[in-house]
Amino acid sequence: MTQTSPGEGPPGPAPQSGWRNWLTIAGAILASGSLFAFFLLLALDLMGKGRGNPYLGILCYVVAPSFLAFGLAVAAVGFVRRRRELARLRGLGQAMPIEIDLSRSRDRTILKVFIGGACVYLVLTAFGSYQTYLYTESDSFCGEVCHSVMGPELTAYRRNAHARVACVDCHVGEGAKSYISAKINGVHQLVDITLNRFPRPIPTPIHNLRPARETCERCHWPEKRTGDLERIQHRYLADATNSPYSVTLLLKVGGGGTVHGVPGGIHWHTNPDSKVEYLATDPQRQVIPWMRVTEKGGRVTVYRTKAFKGEPDPAALRTMDCLDCHNRPAHRFSTPNDAVDEALYLGRMDVSLPSIKKTAVDLLTQTYATSAQARDQIAAGLRKKYGAAKGVDGTIEAVQAVYRHNFFPEMKADWSQYPENIGHMDTAGCFRCHDEKHVAEGGAKMPATDCDSCHVILAQGAGAELTQLSTGGVAFKHPSTDIEGLGLTCSDCHNGKNQDN
């Protein structure tokens, strides 16, 4: 089909341009489609729609530009080939082949089909990109696409106070710098996951996590004063009758600012006028032999343990922020002891089953290869001990649920790998710094080491004892065993399991 349509006059001498070939046109269409997709994604990103979502970044800054580059390369290849062909023919003195000539209806038809196709392609690209973007913004993408990897964090997150705060709100900070680094990070992670090249458990703390200033403080500003908080720990002993033992604490959280009072209490640490830097000698920041307080007024105090000699490397110091106490704000893996106490208190496990506290904690702390194996063995263990006693069915379900929510054998993730620093019972927590071992140069003791400096105990025990509140606070009465004068801290004995383990 090379004849010209009527009424268009004789074909003039065909212009001999290297651009006019189908390969180049196809490449150009691909490139312009990608460019369009790129601008669309860029607009979404700049409008803050993704709040720095790293996967929007992958689409925008990696996928779209790759297609753009590919399209341009195809166009260039077409151009070069066409030019070579023309030169060769010219050299041979042959007649030039007819190029794409829009005066021919065949070429016009082909072009129309191309443009039509390109429009459909553009619409699909735009729609597809937007859908992909919406999906990647979701928490299910963060947690589920990489399911086996981040499953533990997603499971814990969904049952947490931050369940409606997007992953990216804590994991990706604000500002251009964190955009870029999150983008690069996201690509790294995707590669590692694809190649099944990631550690189990995922190491913690995350060293490149955005500073709390850029994440937590957007919603919880440091000057905000929390005041005193009442917390009741409902506990059960590992005896035959699962004796209840509760402690009502009034935590002196205080605040870092002056809106409702001077900085003080536990949140004194968040006060913008003081800085605490410290040295940790292990990757999980559990051992802290040295720290320095710098106050706006000019006071500088260094506290150190006797065992630590010399001066720390300044590059190894960390400035304390929210995450040094609230290190599991969204993904707390409960200890078996905590989780069983909670389930007993909520009536999910039947407290009338003899020794159920001890039995459940023991079953949860066995080593299982898979979640399925754990589920079956927990059921078998409880059946063996209690047979068909009243309340066993619900209790089995409750123990299995505790396991499902807090233990992830496939990822080797549980409380023992991710210690929480907020208290001092199962891990050193506050006592990493607040103990008798840290002293200042002049011999001054570290403040807040007495039992009533961070909280007072309003009531403790069981039943009627709990109704007699003592506003001035009472001394802690340790249940079942006397720990007075042993010179031990709580976490020397307590570790989240049963005491005989």
Ligand code: HEC
């Ligand atoms: C409220 C803030 C917050 C939210 C929301 C949040 N995270 Fe985290 N996440 C953290 C902090 C803080 C750490 C670091 C813990 C540490 O350094 O000890 C962390 C650690 C992690 C880790 C490293 C392993 C670990 O458990 O320490 C993974 C993986 C993770 N988060 C995934 C997610 C996913 C997936 C989501 C959304 C489903 C999410 N996070 C939502 C604050 C958050």
Ligand code: HEC
């Ligand atoms: C996007 C906003 C947002 C960000 C970012 C955020 N939080 Fe929260 N946080 C909340 C909300 C909302 C609650 C729930 C308040 C409530 O239920 O009263 C909350 C609750 C809390 C609580 C009380 C938790 C509890 O279990 O009762 C703590 C502690 C906390 N956040 C610490 C943090 C820390 C640490 C970070 C940074 C890693 C952080 N938050 C980041 C919004 C946020």
Ligand code: HEC
């Ligand atoms: C020295 C340790 C420490 C530091 C640092 C710290 N907190 Fe806290 N925070 C606590 C303790 C202890 C509580 C009492 C509640 C508890 O034990 O869970 C608390 C309570 C809170 C609560 C209130 C929880 C509620 O249920 O009302 C929020 C919100 C909170 N912190 C956010 C932050 C933020 C944001 C930062 C950083 C600006 C921060 N904290 C720094 C130890 C700390």
Ligand code: HEC
């Ligand atoms: C990295 C070390 C470190 C950790 C961990 C730490 N603190 Fe502190 N804390 C300090 C330093 C340093 C000071 C100030 C010492 C000074 O004033 O000379 C301080 C001061 C305090 C004060 C006295 C505030 C005032 O009004 O003067 C309280 C209360 C307190 N901390 C509670 C806690 C609690 C509760 C935890 C655990 C959730 C905790 N701290 C964890 C280092 C730490």
Ligand code: HEC
């Ligand atoms: C540096 C501050 C600090 C000091 C000093 C301190 N505590 Fe605590 N204590 C805390 C915090 C923070 C919690 C955790 C509150 C929470 O889990 O929300 C806690 C929790 C507790 C609990 C509840 C444990 C549970 O989970 O059932 C008891 C009991 C307790 N402390 C007793 C003591 C005794 C006894 C001493 C003195 C040897 C002491 N505390 C010294 C900060 C402190």
Ligand code: HEC
């Ligand atoms: C010498 C070891 C030892 C030390 C030190 C110790 N405990 Fe205990 N604790 C025990 C034993 C043993 C039990 C009884 C176990 C049971 O019945 O669950 C217990 C039980 C408890 C219970 C109630 C049961 C439960 O759910 O865990 C609480 C709360 C408790 N201890 C808090 C503390 C605190 C807070 C400290 C630090 C001030 C501390 N213990 C120090 C050995 C110790």
